[in-house]
Amino acid sequence: MTVTEPIIAGFYPDPSICRVDDTYYLINSSFEYLPGIPIHASTDLVTWNLVGNALTRTTQIAEHQGYPSAGIFAPTIRHHAGRFWIIGTNVNDIPLGRGHFLIHADNPAGPWSDPIFIPGTTGIDPDIVWDEDGIAHVTWCSLDGSNPGILSAPVDTDTGQLQDAPKQLWEGTGLAFPEGPHLYQIGDWWYLLLAEGGTERGHAATIARSRTIEGPYESSPHNPLLSHRSLPLPVQNVGHADLIELEDGAWAAVHLGVRPRGQTPGFHVNGRESFLVGIDWVDGWPVIDEDRYPVTPTDHSFSDAFTTPAIHPRWLGVGVFPSTFTEPHPEGGLLINSAANGSHSLLSARTTDLSWAASTKFDADAGEGRFVVRIDDKNWYGLSYDGTTVTATVTIGGLPNTVGRWQPPTGVSPFLQISAHPAPLLPHGVSLEPDLIELTAGADDVEHAFGTFDGRYLSTEVTGGFTGRVIGVEATVGQIRVHHVQYETNHNPVQTRHEMKDAE
Structure with missing residues (x-):
């Protein structure tokens, strides 16, 4: 058995997740559509309710700009010191040199703050994490030809100013388009989760770890952590995952996937959707259990x-x-x-x-x-x-x-x-x-x-x-x-x- 039903159906791609007590919050890319960055909430990881959107006014994002599938790419949501944070990319802003944007809220249903921009972070798919000293670090997929790869730097969340020069962390396992980074400090290790292979049929999630946030990072022997490439499964393009620790200490991950139908090459019509898998830890590495959370078809009427x-x-x-x-x-x-x-x-x-x-x-x-x-x-x-x-x-x-x-x-x-x-x-x-x-x-x-x-x-x-x-x-x-x-x-x-x- 392999899960075939998404937890959030329709074009809700690039899921990112956080938890506060017994409630989970999940956000997705929204591209050219406004309001932007939909926010869902759940207490069981399987049943989700749309509680709002993060970008709801023109002081947060300009109207009448961009092109189809531009706009908001792969935001990350985290909860730190009693506050919700979202970091994301508006690709329409890349030519303006603004960098990624950072917004915050006391309630995930909003209202969310106006953005703070982080200059010097040309790229997509940003992540934010706080180390043991409470210092925030932003990590992203660089589109700067002079400094490519997965970059990371400490950031002042009040001003958006980087506190050190960006450092390259890892180039992935060698698949195309290493992107979608998420950093986690778990036990004595820093783990770096990536999306690789492109968001089509070659998509995969891969992971590496290091004793320090700066690296060097070693690749998991189980890589790819998740992929359906070349497998005869009804859900394809899986990847772009985000890990979450549950209230009872167990672990899970959300990821995107599609449900193609029809003759080759297969056609997906509802976009990239959000799926759920379980996580086991084996010798200090996460291993996927795709059947831990059965999802029944939902009536979306x-x-x-x-x-x-x-x-x-x-x-x-x-x-x-x-x-x-x-x-x-x-x-x-x-x-x-x-x-x-x-x-x-x-x-x-x-x-x-x-x-x-x-x-x-x-x-x-x-x-x-x-x-x-x-x-x-x-x-x-x-x-x-x-x-x-x-x-x-x-x-x-x-x-x-x-x-x-x-x-x-x-x-x-x-x-x-x-x-x-x-x-x-x-x-x-x-x-x-x-x-x-x-x-x-x-x-x-x-x-x-x-x-x-x-x-x-x-x-x-x-x-x-x-x-x-x-x-x-x-x-x-x-x-x-x-x-x-x-x-x-x-x-x-x-x-x-x-x-x-x-x-x-």
Whole structure:
């Protein structure tokens, strides 16, 4: 048996974890989506709840910048001396020479402080750790060609100033792209955990140790600590791990992985997700137990009618905060205003299942809108409504294709639905596609199906990048009033469409 279910599904990659008493806190990369750095909490390591986001305002991160899969890379969360700390990289800031950023909070649900930048730390994937004297050390994957490798230096957390010249700690085991460092002082040893091999099929976690934080570091005889490379397992790309000591003294690790489907090379569509493994210590080295924590499939369904002024932290904007283009409607629902200057007004949420159905209903009396599933600006499928006609569009590589139009009864706002269904199996038991995307609209017991479309073109293997699919509602012209958005974990793909229509 090998665990096949993530503890946090959907594109929640590069997990980092800390513990305070009996509660664990986990954060992830968020890339171009805002608010940034989602924060989950758990008391059992298996069941997690989204408690907020760390980057929630423009004094922490600028809007309207970057490109798909830019933004926030691989942050680390730690708890020290009664305070939570997050250190991360905004790759949009690298050309500005700001270095990594450091924020803190008394409560992981926020609010989090404005950032302190750490100049002289050009790179990605930073980590922070405090030594026995209480001195903070920042460690990162350098992108400075004159000083490459995994670098580390002491830092003043009040000012962001390095207190010594960065030193190279370890170059890894020889695999490509040594990155994602985490330092731990455990007993008499300093352990340095890395991600290696790239975040695709060659991904791995490796570890080394030293008697001092400066090194030299010796590689574990068990390396790679974790990898599924070249193995016929349903979860692939595993790596980028973070260790955690449990309240009872046992150990575990979180790591990223993907669930590819379809013919070779396999296609993952929900991004890189967060998984959990156990840790044993053998002769002073960590050894992975992948079966210690069985994870059962989770129902991720939600229905949001936007009945409160503050929207749920699941909702994201593409490079902008949702608060800049949404406002409550006085009679219920949510107003979405179209964006200017080529930016987005897409209110989006991550897809989290291998099979799902999502629907919405909005009024287009004062504008036009659309309901989409997307990976990036150039790759999305969706349904547009202008008050009279529903138009289905499949956009691949930036080339939009109209695949159908339908007119609902006059004066009735239709429901718009997008579903992801399992692809049919070929005789040898493999499907061509990872899934099929169905586009449907309906009103007054009349339903119009536009067809099903190949899910490969909304997969990371086709589009590239580091994110996964989101569903979202966007005002493309003027203003729309959204009555609700509903998402269903699809345990019965045949029935779900009709069940959701009946719920309108």
